Amino acid sequence: xxxxxxxxxxxxxxxxxxxxxxxxxxxxxxxxxxPEKDRWSLMGGFIGDDENLDGAAKRxxxxxTGLHDVYLEQLHAYGTPDRDPIERTVSVAYFAxxxxxxxxxxxxxxxxxxxxxLKEVPDLIFDHPKMVKAAMDKIRYQAALHPxxxxxxxxxxTIPQLQALYEQVYDxxxxxxxxxxxxxxxxxxxxxxxxxxxxxxxxxxxxxLDRQKHxxxxxxxxxFIPKSIK
Amino acid sequence: xxxxxxxxxxxxxxxxxxxxxxxxxxxxxxxxxxPEKDRWSLMGGFIGDDENLDGAAKRxxxxxTGLHDVYLEQLHAYGTPDRDPIERTVSVAYFAxxxxxxxxxxxxxxxxxxxxxLKEVPDLIFDHPKMVKAAMDKIRYQAALHPxxxxxxxxxxTIPQLQALYEQVYDxxxxxxxxxxxxxxxxxxxxxxxxxxxxxxxxxxxxxLDRQKHxxxxxxxxxFIPKSIK
DNA sequence: CCAAAAGTGTTGTTACTACACCCATGC
DNA sequence: GCATGGGTGTAGTAACAACACTTTTGG
Numbered sequence: 001x002x003x004x005x006x007x008x009x010x011x012x013x014x015x016x017x018x019x020x021x022x023x024x025x026x027x028x029x030x031x032x033x034x035p036e037k038d039r040w041s042l043m044g045g046f047i048g049d050d051e052n053l054d055g056a057a058k059r060x061x062x063x064x065t066g067l068h069d070v071y072l073e074q075l076h077a078y079g080t081p082d083r084d085p086i087e088r089t090v091s092v093a094y095f096a097x098x099x100x101x102x103x104x105x106x107x108x109x110x111x112x113x114x115x116x117x118l119k120e121v122p123d124l125i126f127d128h129p130k131m132v133k134a135a136m137d138k139i140r141y142q143a144a145l146h147p148x149x150x151x152x153x154x155x156x157x158t159i160p161q162l163q164a165l166y167e168q169v170y171d172x173x174x175x176x177x178x179x180x181x182x183x184x185x186x187x188x189x190x191x192x193x194x195x196x197x198x199x200x201x202x203x204x205x206x207x208x209l210d211r212q213k214h215x216x217x218x219x220x221x222x223x224f225i226p227k228s229i230k
Numbered sequence: 231x232x233x234x235x236x237x238x239x240x241x242x243x244x245x246x247x248x249x250x251x252x253x254x255x256x257x258x259x260x261x262x263x264x265p266e267k268d269r270w271s272l273m274g275g276f277i278g279d280d281e282n283l284d285g286a287a288k289r290x291x292x293x294x295t296g297l298h299d300v301y302l303e304q305l306h307a308y309g310t311p312d313r314d315p316i317e318r319t320v321s322v323a324y325f326a327x328x329x330x331x332x333x334x335x336x337x338x339x340x341x342x343x344x345x346x347x348l349k350e351v352p353d354l355i356f357d358h359p360k361m362v363k364a365a366m367d368k369i370r371y372q373a374a375l376h377p378x379x380x381x382x383x384x385x386x387x388t389i390p391q392l393q394a395l396y397e398q399v400y401d402x403x404x405x406x407x408x409x410x411x412x413x414x415x416x417x418x419x420x421x422x423x424x425x426x427x428x429x430x431x432x433x434x435x436x437x438x439l440d441r442q443k444h445x446x447x448x449x450x451x452x453x454f455i456p457k458s459i460k
Numbered sequence: 461c462c463a464a465a466a467g468t469g470t471t472g473t474t475a476c477t478a479c480a481c482c483c484a485t486g487c
Numbered sequence: 488g489c490a491t492g493g494g495t496g497t498a499g500t501a502a503c504a505a506c507a508c509t510t511t512t513g514g
Contacts, residue, residue, distance in 0.1 A: 002316060002317040003239060003276065003316065003317055003319075005239050005276040006276075006279055007237035007238055007239050008237055008238070008239075008240055008277070009233060009235050009237050009238075010238055010240065010309065010320050046233065046235040046236075047238075047309060047320075049236055049311065049318075050311055051311065052309050052310045052311065053307055053308070053309035053320070056309075074306060074307065076304060077283055077304065077307040077322045078283070079240065079277060079282050079283035079286075079322070080282045081279065081280055081281065081282065086232060086233065087232040087233055088279075089233075090240050090277075090283070090320065090322075092307045092309070092320075145375075158493090159493085159494090160492080160493070175477075175478075175479090176492095176493085176494085177478090177479085177480095177494080177495075177496085178476075178477065178478080180493090180494065180495085181476095181495090182475095182476090185475095197485090197486090199491095199492070199493095200484090200485085200486095200491060200492040200493065201484070201485040201486045201487080201490085201491065201492075201493095202483070202484040202485055202486090202491080202492065202493055202494085203484080203485080203492095203493080204492080204493060204494090205493090205494095388466090389466085389467090390465080390466075405504075405505075405506090406465095406466085406467085407467080407468075407469090407505090407506085407507095408503075408504065408505085410466090410467065410468085411468090411503095412502095412503090427512090427513090429464095429465070429466095430464065430465040430466065430511085430512085430513095431463085431464070431465075431511070431512040431513045431514080432464085432465060432466055432467090432510070432511040432512055432513095433465090433466080433511080433512080434465080434466060434467090435466090435467095461514100462512105462513105462514090463512100463513100463514095464511100464512100464513105465510105465511090465512105466509100466510075466511080467508105467509085467510075467511095468507105468508085468509075468510090469506105469507090469508080469509095470505105470506085470507090470508105471504105471505090471506085472503105472504090472505090472506105473502105473503085473504085473505100474501105474502085474503075474504095475500100475501085475502080475503090476499105476500080476501075476502090477498105477499090477500080477501095478497105478498090478499085478500100479496105479497085479498085479499100480495105480496090480497090481494105481495085481496080481497105482493105482494085482495075482496095483492105483493075483494070483495090484491100484492100484493080484494095485489105485490105485491095485492105486489105486490100486491100487488105487489095487490095
């Protein structure tokens with residue numbers, strides 16, 4: 001019975017991005033099993049018997065970060081025959097954007113996880129460098145068209161914080177006057193009464209994301225990024 | 231030896247689009263094996279032992295259409311446990327854009343393949359309807375930003391033909407005056423001396439795609455589609 | 461000479477960029 | 488009162504959408 005074909009392993013690997021207010025970062029773990037034990041790696045795992053791909057990605061992310069309900073998107077499937085030297089494994093890569101403050105730090109120890117600045121990512125196993133590159137490209141692409149970078153910020157955030165994040169993602173300075181206008185014109189933000197005074201005497205107003213509008217406008221091809229950067 | 235995990239089958243399914251000058255169409259085959267024998271299906275196949283995913287997709291497409299060098303893009307991986315009732319199979323879907331004229335018709339018989347208008351696609355097996363929907367969404371998304379629809383046309387084509395194709399893809403009328411201006415301003419087309427007189431007494435000039443510019447501008451977020459349609 | 465499709469021109473509007481300045485406040 | 492980031496204002500430009508007309512040519 002069955003199709004009489006060679007079966008292979010299917011894994012899910014997660015590229016987890018976080019933003020600490022200064023730097024865009026990547027969450028990596030020290031691999032616990034052979035081969036390549038103790039080298040840096042993306043967090044991954046094999047799919048369970050009763051699990052779909054999205055479910056596996058969510059489970060892995062929960063294990064690693066303690067977080068449900070994070071932004072998670074399928075990136076690409078990788079299937080070169082020798083990408084895993086032990087046994088043929090097709091890997092479906094997902095990328096996640098999380099609020100680094102919600103991330104539970106206890107899990108650091110359990111998985112020997114660490115946050116790395118994007119420009120200081122260490123050597124990674126297998127084809128994980130390719131996955132990281134693809135994830136970064138995809139985020140740039142997506143963020144130019146859709147409001148996804150909010151997922152990296154806390155519930156309350158200031159516009160200068162948001163701008164700094166965009167500048168990180170695109171590795172380019174952005175004119176703050178034009179940025180503020182575009183963001184506020186989008187109608188996606190709800191101004192709070194409170195101010196963040198940690199960065200200036202005057203203080204910057206906090207904003208919350210209007211989740212309603214965010215959902216309805218997600219496909220509306222926003223353009224927070226000046227064309228000159230693209 | 232190995233990871234001691236449950237292995238599953240990995241297949242590739244191809245969503246093949248073609249354009250006959252009038253209608254955007256989908257190439258489907260009559261499934262030759264159980265289960266669901268004789269029902270309509272996407273063309274697919276299991277990955278070979280020495281084959282990566284892209285390679286499998288190219289092989290399947292060659293078998294079905296006789297074509298090398300077609301536009302082929304990975305769409306999404308599908309892995310719900312019961313999506314194939316016989317044996318657990320993860321499928322990586324690819325979509326292809328081909329010039330329907332180059333397609334070799336002999337293969338029709340071998341695979342009992344047929345072209346279907348997009349609005350007249352029959353019931354499909356498994357989760358293939360979901361794949362077709364996703365492919366269509368992706369093409370709309372991609373075509374709004376990148377010049378991919380040229381892949382569906384013959385080497386020489388007229389601007390009215392190209393416009394009709396865009397109108398098919400977006401199922402909306404487009405102003406021909408604005409369309410012509412945008413397309414010509416893109417610099418992607420090389421005007422030919424010859425005219426196509428099949429549709430009018432006056433005749434419409436043929437154009438070829440400037441492959442050089444096409445490659446270099448592929449990422450430059452072209453916008454042939456009026457924002458009102460999006 | 462006329463029908464029918466191909467192609468050119470114009471105009472108002474919007475969205476964007478590139479600028480310089482004022483504002484609030486803790487020290 | 489002044490230094491420091493936060494926020495507002497403006498003007499020139501480019502891209503776009505909405506619109507009407509002229510051109511070509513086989514019959």
